[in-house]
Amino acid sequence: MADLHLLAVEIMVAVFGLGLLVLGLLVPRSDRRGIGYVTAAGLAGIMVITFAMRELSGVFMGGYIIDPFSNYFKLAFLVAALLTVFCSFDYIEKMGFNQGEYYALLVFATLGMMLLASSGELISLYLGLELMTITFCILAGFHLRDPKSGEAGVKYILLGAMSSAILLYGLSLVYGATGTVVIAEIGQVAAASGSTPALTLGMIFLLAGFAFKIAAVPFHMWSPDVYEGAPTPVTAYLSVASKAAAFAALIRVFFGALAELHSIWVQLFIALAVLTIILGNLVAIPQSNIKRLMAYSSISQAGYLLLGIVSYSVLGIGAVMYYCLIYVFGNMCVFMAVTAFYNNAGSDEIRDYTGLSRRSPLLAAAILFAMLSLAGIPPMAGFVAKLYLFMSVISQGYIWLALIAVLMSMVSVYYYLMVAKSMYLGAVPEGSKPLQISPGLKVAILASLLILFVLGIYPDDLTNFAMNSAVTFFMP
């Protein structure tokens, strides 16, 4: 008999999204701002419940896995969604978006990510991925008056469709080679029969499809344009949560179903990781638009995350999980500040950030410390996260890989600090006013910063939780 209580979180999210859609139609136009507050309250409530149920584990209908691993990622998605909502209040009101639909789509994207993290079976994995991708296509093109946003939407839908087709072909080959869609059973069949040509080919297609979704080089070309054109809160959510979700699914598929082929895919992931880390960081240097800079920065972050996959170990999975959460806080913190700046100044160009430290010390500090965390400078949490990732590859003997990653982290410090230099040393532009930031956004920025500091100094609880979840997930 089906244990519906295992699906409690997903059902709550789905019902909440549907409710928001209805609410958006019922509430009069003048009160629509309230929908944002309702969304924030609802997501916070679901987050508390998910946290309370974090030890829940079980398998629904043989193919949908609830375990500490998926619960951890669900919490990360909910945190990211909540911060995105905080980020959206002023922005979407200013842009005149349809608020009910906007927030409902955000919630449905979250549902898609949860499915990705939890599905132990290829069909629901694919549908979760599509739910997430199609929702983001709509959200990226939400700014109907801005041609760039339209371009972002069209680019994402075309390249998203192509990458989904590649992934789907891979899934069909894997199904054809093993005769089952359940990830655990694929693993057993593959272990019994060894690697077959069709399985290997399917694995390569799957790898390409996932590499699109996590924007790893050379499958990254969509991301800077989409990140630049999409509404800033959507960019923030897209850059953190969709990446984390794709990593969760990638770990399930490659560690669960394709473990037999790991000697092949580890080599491919090494190539992807090296290219991604080097290119992402180097191309970020000349960027003059902060959203494009963050796009390349998040490409390089995907490269660091790939190191955890390359290590093919418990430590690697735990490090990926920990890094994903820190990445959520760090990137969201930067994007919240970027949104707040855009709401006031109407610009995303880095040269307009000059003298920001005197116009708004909070925003400047938020960007600075969050970027330091992304770069991996102690005492920020990003340092511990990167340390675990690098340790995981060193423990497998890939010292040169860790060395490249460390060197490229130094490069990333350079372009992050170029922004800081502009903010702290640049002159305040003539006739500029102090920035107005809504209290909700201020609290969210301060809370993320605080978490980045606290987790940097006391990482033990979270890393222990991540490592324990990784152990239950995977025993090599």
Next chain:
Amino acid sequence: MLSTNALAFWVLAAITIAAALAVVLSKNIVHSALFLILAFVGTAGIYILLHAEFLAAVQVMVYAGAVAVLIVFAVMLTRRGDIRASNLYNSSYLGAGIVALGLFIATSLMLGRMNWTAGGGSMAANNVEAIADAILGRFVIPFEVAAILLLVAIVGAIIVARGVKEDR
């Protein structure tokens, strides 16, 4: 009996592939849409060869019937200008052709080396029941998610199609 089946398969496969190529290559987008219907029907024929009659009916009704006709209507209602040059090419078809050919050869070589076996177990006589059991049983989560996905797509289509005028 086997040879009739095999012959039917090759004919259907040839029709499907030729139609699919014509979709991409014809310069008039209405012709592309009509070739798309042919490709869908060819696929439906392959489903019938596999004894998946229900799926074949769905394929004909939903894809050939509804989707392709919708495409033709959409082209008719939105298209301005010369219909004879409505399906655009980009300039890098040579490179794309080489890459696609290389990928095709590599894929065929690898899949040709595979010893394919048909799935175990016999086909249920009434596979509509089996499909119903599967989508409301084991695969109930993908089924429900597909419903939400369609809702999201509809909402998105309305948002994008309605445009900006009404917000003002």
